[in-house]
Each structure stands twice: as C-alpha cells, then as structure tokens.
Amino acid sequence: MGSSTGQSPVRLAVLDSDTGFLQVLANRLDAAGWQHRVLASPVPIDALVSMRLNVLVIDLAVLGPAGWSYLEKVCDRLPSLGVIVCTGRSSVSQRVRGLRMGADDWVTKPCHPEELIARAEAVARRRRRAEAARVEVGPVVAGELAIRADQFQAFVGDASVDLTRREFELIQLLADASGQVLPREEIYQRVWGYAMVHGDRSVDVFVRKLRQKLERSSPRWRYIHTHFGIGYRFAAEPLDPPAVAPVPERAAEPTPSLPAFV
C-alpha cells in the first residue's frame, strides 16, 4: 500500500557497548527511518516488554557468561520479539545453540551495518506477517459514530451504517484528517488512487451518499462540512435544536470537548 507504509515503523534496540559500531549503525537506522535506542546493560525483561520492540540486537560478549541465560530468558518471555545475536567470533556449536535457544539470526562481527539492518528487516517482516491479523486498531469515534477499520464499516451504537466500500474509504480518509479541510483533488487522489480530471463529480456524489446514510443513522449530528471552492471537512457537531449562539461553523476541534450529554 502506498509509499508511506510507515504507519508503524520498526522499533529496534541494540544491546552493545561498541561505540563505533553503534554510531555507524545509528546513522543508518536514522536514514532508514527506524525507531531505535541503545541499551548499555542487560535490561530487565519487564522493561523490554514496555518498549514494545520489534527487534532486539544483542552482543553476547558484553554480558559475559550471563549472556546465554539472558538470551534464553528473553526468547522465552518475549516470543514475539525478533532477536538477532551480533557478536564476535564464535564456533558453530555456539551459533547452533543460540539459534536453537530462540534467536532468529546470528551475525558475526565485524559486519556491515547495512546487512544487519537487512537481516533485522527480514526478521521483522516475518514477525509482522505472522501477527498481522492480531493488530486491532482502536475504532475512531466522533459524535455517536464509530469507524472500525477492521470491519470496513461505521457504526452508530451497534447498528451498522451500511456503508459500501468506497463510502467507507471516503469517511475513513475524512475522519483520519478530522478537523482538516481536504481539497477535492486530494480526496480523489487518496481514495481513487489517481488524479482527478477536471469536472469529475464523484467526490461530491459520494459525499452526498455518505451524508444521507449518516443522517439516517445519526440524525442529530452533522459530520461532513462543505468548504466552498475547496473541499470537505470532517467534524462531529451536534445539531442543537434549542436556539443558542448561532455559531455556524469555524472551530476545527478534532473532538477534545465531547458534549457527553445527548
């Protein structure tokens, strides 16, 4: 999907003390856009958990004899974490032992940082693919509307708004940019995937269809607002029946102050 898959960049930590190596590696990781950090000493397992890492690179040498048990513990407690041992000279039996213990790869120093990153990527890729289904993104809520990406559908309460594929893609795009005015061209570009030709009314028509279904499901709210000559903006606004301050529109509040009462 698209160029910017970076929804969740790889999170990587290095447990090593070779400052030169760390420096070079850090540069490359930055260039690749990965989130990374250096661990000076064997961090408690619980701390590792809270880091929500994808990959851990570990040099057994810095831990001394305790390294093996630490490796074992990490692999045992965090089976979903990718582990790469990157250490100096080793024997075949040592490598076999490490891999059997749960490590995903074993790289011998000195090594090229680019290769280490490629291997980390391979490990993360495999993991990601295996767990891909488990990722449950929290539903986006606005007004009485809940947009659930895993369902390809929006709900009011527990009733489906019954959106079609395109309609859902559209409302999802708008809601993700909640509060922002999106120009037609950009909407078309991101939902339809290619450039809009002048005079195309598809966006307008689908906005209408959306509004229609939203009003049927959630009559007391307005969600999609027109900006003349520009495009549309998503914002949940209650239609207050009582005559109050006639503030027509303006605030682009994402949804910080939710008028809880309904």
Place this chain on the structure above:
Amino acid sequence: MGSSTGQSPVRLAVLDSDTGFLQVLANRLDAAGWQHRVLASPVPIDALVSMRLNVLVIDLAVLGPAGWSYLEKVCDRLPSLGVIVCTGRSSVSQRVRGLRMGADDWVTKPCHPEELIARAEAVARRRRRAEAARVEVGPVVAGELAIRADQFQAFVGDASVDLTRREFELIQLLADASGQVLPREEIYQRVWGYAMVHGDRSVDVFVRKLRQKLERSSPRWRYIHTHFGIGYRFAAEPLDPPAVAPVPERAAEPTPSLPAFV
C-alpha cells in the same frame, strides 16, 4: 516444541547441485526427523505450492542470472514459505538485496550443515508459533456451532457437520477472526498458503459449500456474512423466528425494519 513432535515435522526442500553437500545435509536432516527432498532445477512455483513446504534452501549459483528473479517470484507468491539462500561467496550488497527481496536468511558456503539446520529451524519456528497459538484453546463455540480443532471438525450438538479438510480450515480461520471482516486475499493467503491470482473464485465456492452444510446442520442460524467488494465475516446470528407475523414470506430482514418502501 520438542525436536520430534512428529505431528507435523518440518518440510524442507533444497535447490542445489552440490552432491557432497547434499549428502551430508540429508544425513543430518534424517537424523533430525525432517521431511526433505532435493530439487535439481528451478521448480515451477505451482509445483512448489503443492509440496506444502515450510522451508526452502536455495543456492543462487545453480540458477545463474535467473536466480534473482526466481527468488523474487518465490518470495512473492509464497509469502508464508521460509526461504534461506545458501550460496558461495557474495558481496554485502548481494546479501542485502536477497534479504530485502524476501529471503529470511543468507548463509555463505561452505557452511556447517548443523548450523544451516539450526537456521532453518529458526525460520520455521516463527511460523509454527503463529499457528500453534490458535490450537491451544478449547473448542470455539458460536451459536449452536462448536468448532473443535483437535477433531478437524465442527459440530452441532453432537452431530458432525461433516466438513472436509479445506472447509474446516476455512471456517476455523473465519471463526478465529470472529467478528472481523477478512478480505478474500487474506483468506486465500492463509488457507491456501500462497498468493491469490486475480479472478480466482475458490474462496467463494468454498464459502458456498460451507453455508450449505451449515444451513443443513443449523438451519436457524447464519454464520458467514458477505461484505461486498471486501470479503467475509464470521458471526453467529439467529434467524428471527417466524414467531407471529403471518406474512407468508420475505420477513427476517436483519436490518431494522425500515418501512421505507411504500
């Protein structure tokens, strides 16, 4: 967990022509209780699919220049297959290219067969773990349906629904993701094990077979729901009992009875 779990041994194939290496490797693989076979030449992808492999070890040298495209094709079409490149001297950029392309590991010959096996095990381990997670729990129940992984069968009461292997795999996948909409491509990927080609109707046909058998066994419930343009969703929903309405036919609309018409 253990080495010889026997239930589903690792299935591995080697694409190489180094007979000495193959001989030694074969001995070790036999000792480890793995199912394995040697491929002399680049096998067509479809043939690879039918082998239901866990890991493929491949020597790029035996394929010549075509090796790269073959590697790419394999990784693309069989994303769930573990791929290890085991070849002679190579540059860093070659290794990075191969790993980026989808290979899970890159081993330089000459290498110790034991290490190669350990690396293959590490690659296969991940996959196995992902599948193992779902076998753990007891029978999944939904509506009057009980899906028993240990039986490879679904039951209504104590009567078998009489599902075939594929049918069971499909309903198990759907039920495991209960409530979530699964896109066709993902269903195919996870049940059939390789990428779906555009226009393949296998998923639809098996859904139909499933629905047919489910309706025969549990007529008052609906389990598989279509999401147009996306895929399917599993959710046990009782068909509204005929109850009182003397309306001859038509009722039982899941949607809130909107008397929109007339």
Place this chain on the structure above:
DNA sequence: CGACTTGTAACCAGGGTGTGACCGGGTGGC
C-alpha cells in the same frame, strides 16, 4: 445579475457474488 460551485436524483454499465455443473486426481475398498 451572471458565472461558477455544489446538492440532488435518476440512470446504466461493469463487475462482484451466488449457484449449479463439470472434471481431474487422489484415496480407499474390493
């Protein structure tokens, strides 16, 4: 007031899905 933009409704073609039939291969019984 006029040109342009947006809302609305109806319409139609294309494609996605349900469904039954068919076919080749594998398996088990005889």
Place this chain on the structure above:
DNA sequence: GCCACCCGGTCACACCCTGGTTACAAGTCG
C-alpha cells in the same frame, strides 16, 4: 490392479450491487 467415490478446484451463467456519469436544481461569490 481396478473401480467407485470423494474432494478440491474451475467454468459458465444469472443476478444484484456498486460505482460513476449525466442532467438539472439550488446555492454562493464577485
């Protein structure tokens, strides 16, 4: 080894939904 059966998978056909266009009304801005 032969044969019947079962299962997986493809094909063809029918049907319906959806997406996108067009035409016209209503609204907005200069």
